[in-house]
Amino acid sequence: xxxxxxxxxxxxxxxxxxxxxxxxxxxxxxxxxxxxxxxxxxxxxxxxxxxxxxxxxxxxxxxxxxxxxxxxxxxxxxxxxxxxxxxxxxxxxxxxxxxxxxxxxxxxxxxxxxxxxxxxxxxxxxxxxxxxxxxxxxxxxxxxxxxxxxxxxxxxxxxxxxxxxxxxxxxxxxx
Amino acid sequence: xxxxxxxxxxxxxxxxxxxxxxxxxxxxxxxxxxxxxxxxxxxxxxxxxxxxxxxxxxxxxxxxxxxxxxxxxxxxxxxxxxxxxxxxxxxxxxxxxxxxxxxxxxxxxxxxxxxxxxxxxxxxxxxxxxxxxxxxxxxxxxxxxxxxxxxxxxxxxxxxxxxxxxxxxxxxxxxxxxxxxxxxxxxx
Numbered sequence: 001x002x003x004x005x006x007x008x009x010x011x012x013x014x015x016x017x018x019x020x021x022x023x024x025x026x027x028x029x030x031x032x033x034x035x036x037x038x039x040x041x042x043x044x045x046x047x048x049x050x051x052x053x054x055x056x057x058x059x060x061x062x063x064x065x066x067x068x069x070x071x072x073x074x075x076x077x078x079x080x081x082x083x084x085x086x087x088x089x090x091x092x093x094x095x096x097x098x099x100x101x102x103x104x105x106x107x108x109x110x111x112x113x114x115x116x117x118x119x120x121x122x123x124x125x126x127x128x129x130x131x132x133x134x135x136x137x138x139x140x141x142x143x144x145x146x147x148x149x150x151x152x153x154x155x156x157x158x159x160x161x162x163x164x165x166x167x168x169x170x171x172x173x174x175x
Numbered sequence: 176x177x178x179x180x181x182x183x184x185x186x187x188x189x190x191x192x193x194x195x196x197x198x199x200x201x202x203x204x205x206x207x208x209x210x211x212x213x214x215x216x217x218x219x220x221x222x223x224x225x226x227x228x229x230x231x232x233x234x235x236x237x238x239x240x241x242x243x244x245x246x247x248x249x250x251x252x253x254x255x256x257x258x259x260x261x262x263x264x265x266x267x268x269x270x271x272x273x274x275x276x277x278x279x280x281x282x283x284x285x286x287x288x289x290x291x292x293x294x295x296x297x298x299x300x301x302x303x304x305x306x307x308x309x310x311x312x313x314x315x316x317x318x319x320x321x322x323x324x325x326x327x328x329x330x331x332x333x334x335x336x337x338x339x340x341x342x343x344x345x346x347x348x349x350x351x352x353x354x355x356x357x358x359x360x361x362x363x
Contacts, residue, residue, distance in 0.1 A: 099347045101206040123353035129298030132205045136350045164211040166348035 013074035015046040093170040100163025182324035197233025200249040219276035228274040228316035245340030256337035265329040278313030302355040
């Protein structure tokens with residue numbers, strides 16, 4: 001197999017049935033393989049990110065997907081990504097939950113505490129309903145990080161924000 | 176699990192033993208701070224706790240689909256909750272309606288992940304891993320009798336959810352991952 005190009009493709013905009021079917025049919029027609037994908041609705045808006053692998057170039061992929069954006073209610077972007085191996089971090093995995101009254105700065109304040117100790121957020125969802133703001137993040141912590149100390153600093157930050165915080169180690173049950 | 180493992184005293188308990196009329200109270204919703212506060216231990220024989228026990232049962236009864244209600248959910252930061260999973264389709268064995276004070280999980284095993292909702296978090300549901308077999312110890316309101324009961328399946332989940340409320344924890348604190356909290360699509 002020759003050199004493979006990776007593309008990051010994002011599709012954002014007004015939700016309707018069939019967006020994923022159209023997008024993936026076009027990419028399949030170009031011989032591209034979907035290596036990773038994430039799609040959700042954000043405040044009701046369609047939001048999808050795909051990583052595709054194949055030998056088409058950016059211009060070809062963009063041109064092929066142009067029909068998706070022609071209605072004016074979807075935005076499509078295509079970017080070439082360097083092929084890189086992500087180094088496996090020898091560390092521990094945690095789930096961080098924060099919930100409380102909505103106010104500006106909850107996410108930035110909380111994730112700053114994580115960043116300060118070299119923690120890496122690998123997945124993040126925030127939700128708002130009424131006045132209730134909820135953040136759930138999956139966090140990789142380097143081996144030498146003292147998780148108890150991190151929880152203390154997270155609690156201090158949470159107390160300043162008037163929200164609650166929990167940090168639980170992810171337990172995978174090997175079957 | 177055979178019904179021989181049920182605690183007869185708990186299974187036989189009904190709110191009529193409290194001998195007070197329960198009142199329907201307003202259920203508070205997150206982000207109310209009482210829901211994130213560790214509840215105080217109580218004297219299960221105190222008249223106000225007996226009244227609260229009756230109120231919790233009365234409020235649970237009028238709330239569609241409600242299988243349990245803890246004191247912090249009605250604004251009282253104390254360790255009292257009621258449970259009744261008898262009508263729920265996921266229930267296996269159960270103890271009917273009962274109220275426990277100062278309850279704690281003393282044994283737990285066989286974790287399973289399932290999606291939970293909560294009257295105090297009306298707009299979300301969440302995937303939470305909990306034990307499907309627990310042993311819980313607490314006190315019955317009124318008599319103050321200490322009881323230890325084994326619960327499984329849905330009753331075990333309900334007990335852990337309510338004991339969490341008494342400790343100031345919501346299912347949001349136990350989310351199984353970043354994609355474990357969902358916008359609620361159907362309301363009971």
